[in-house]
Amino acid sequence: MRLPCEVSVSSRLLPSAGLRGPGRAARALLSLGRPAGGAGGGGVWLLVSTARDRPGTKYQLRENIEQLFTRFVEEGKATIRLKEPAVDVCLSKANASLLKTFLSAVKLANSGTHEENLPLSPLVPPKASEVEKPKTKMMITSRKEYPLTRNFPYSLEHLQASYCKLARVDMRMLCLKSLRKLDLSHNCIKKLPATVGDLVCLQELNLHNNHLEGFNAALCGSTLRKSLQSLDLSQNKIKALPAQFCQLQGLTHLRLDDNELIRLPFKIGQLKQLRFLSAARNKLPFLPDDFAKLSLENLDLFGNPFEQARPLVPDIQLEIPLTLLELSARATINFRIPYGCHILPSHLCNDLDMSKTCQCGHACLSCFIQTTVTMNLHSVAHTVVLVDNMGGTEAPALRYFCSLTCYSQFLDRHLQSVR
Template identity: 40%
Template sequence: MRLNCELEVVYSLAVMNGGGRSASKTTRSKASVCLGKKPVQGPAGGVKRDELYLIVSTAKNVSGSKYKVKNNVTKIFAKFVHEGKATIKFKEPAHDLFISKAEPDKLKELLKVLRLTPQEQTGVELAPLLPTKMQHIEAPKSKLVVKSRGEYPIKGFPSSLERFEAVGVSLNRLDMRLLELKMLQFLDLSNNSIKSLPESLKDASLIELKLSGNKLTEFPDSICIGNLSERLKLLDLARNSLAHLSHKFSNFKSLIQLRLDCNQLQVLPRTFGKMTTLKFLSISNNKLVVLPPSFPNLSLESLDLFGNPFTASGLVRRCSDLSLPTLQELTGRVIKKYRVPYSPYVLPIGLCHYLDSAKKCLCGKACFNSFLHYIANLNLHKVSATVTAVDQSGTTKVPVEAFLCSAKCLKLWNL
């Protein structure tokens, strides 16, 4: 059982005075960790028996350091084993092995054997320990770039893969095997012919996802809920055929950079402004006529909305009486004001949808059915440090939806 990884060894030394401990450590290096059986002479020259040993080899010490396993492993820390990390503490010698960048499945298998009782270890079938060769001491493959269709892997991908790029190789779907790679963080499938995305993409641990230049017509709601929405920092959907984004798109809580250029978007989700981590936003050459009411909540470093028509203007809807909201409206406003939690387990699903439909007045309060809906002008410099003009004339003011919740607000804003 062999494991390629990066390794750091801490030597714990007993301090003679005071009973404390001190430690020194090696630098992190590429290593081969091998678990196998080694024949050991029995007591008083008795019959030889096989015992489990762990041998750690590095470029500086190819022959390796051997660690007896039986009654010698004092502690195993495996909280981050899914990331290829673990720590193994030995009694003799008093070493702590810090393992990182290992293939998670192989690391789990090795730790499983180390956790067995001495009696259980006796029955484990492992190959004898063999001398480590230099070619065994290599880092797990973390990056794979496919430049042509003929280079595309058929038999599978290394489980240690962190970055995969297959740009312009005529792929018509997202390979499901990629989504099984637990260490994959960067995925670039730009300039292909992908028409749809699988629901299982929501469970991926990606930090960057580039899908520009494909044939996507929608971005499914199901992908906006899950691990992907928690971790993703860069999303590139430029040069597709997206005409709509749902309100769940704002669930991407860690997104820093978003590209939606050259699609068919006419509006953005009303909750778009909830993506407060967003810093770089580009939605040029779409069909936007107005920005959503939450858009001013953004605090960007760079914004590009060039090539959108932005033709909306004037009053959109006005209620007959802003001064007399319904009891349901007033209750909803209180729930939103004090952030009272709710769910379908507590309230009927219809009321949950009603509360989810809340609009935000310019005064900061919520409103539902009693409001004034109109189009205001927004200077884009108020939401971004750097702004690309929306047309050739250099305009940076665009229409944005706005709401007023009462006659008092209507008078205050002079509309």
């Protein structure tokens, strides 16, 4: 039986001799077995091998374990305290399930019972690859470098596979549970599988310069909802992002440049952690009403065909009297009544999720007055890239009103401000 992990061996006699303990833990391979030819007095022995000392150090286990410390075994940590020599073998960064099995075997070896049932390994020096530090970063920048016949190292935390002409996300990448940064820029990927959401540690995802036409809504409700911090979707063919996109609450950096976006996510103001937003050279005619809730450090909207704001030319979609559906929907949102697909039909839940907010703070669903007003982008961002070549930093933004009264009050304030 073998267990790869990190190990530090400390002598309990060092403090009494005034000596310092061991340094940092080293990558090691632990083996349980019997010495060749029956040397060492029989019984099961523990072999600790590292990259610097591949032959390793052997420790007899039969009736030689003073105590096992297993409080943090679920975190891949444990300590084997031996009687002779008086050392502590401290294990860390081990697979939790493998560590439990290994410690169970160590207990049996100590008692000397059922040794014939133990899955023992030959006590021989391991290969260099077995004790080397796990590879955490891999950079692939051409198709000829791309591994076709071997798997990616499972220990990878940063993987770049650019300029490889990939038409889809390689399913082998989705087994890399420690992956924090995935760079698939400059490929030919058209669609993201929902299984990308299985990368529970993923913080940065770079899909710059691909052929994406959308963003999988299922990813927005996956573990990426909390883990993903940086997303680069620039230079693709995306026309719109799903309403669920704003569930990615951990986003701090978002790049959407050089797409075909005709609108930004309706509830973009829910991205409370967002600090850097770039959506230059798209087809945005105006910004969503929720845009005003953002608090950015840097904003780039250059090269969008923004329309002229027309606050005095409203789009009136009011029904008087209001329908029962509209009244009940407004009451549900205004009074914060809980709802869900276990209570209401899914299409009604979707409608409630997309409700508008009037300037008075009340909600409206399908009965409202809509207009566009001029927004100074410095009100939502510290640094603003010029919107056009004329030096402007303003853009049109949608505004909604739940009634004629609210719209009339807005008009009064607007006309007073332009006098």
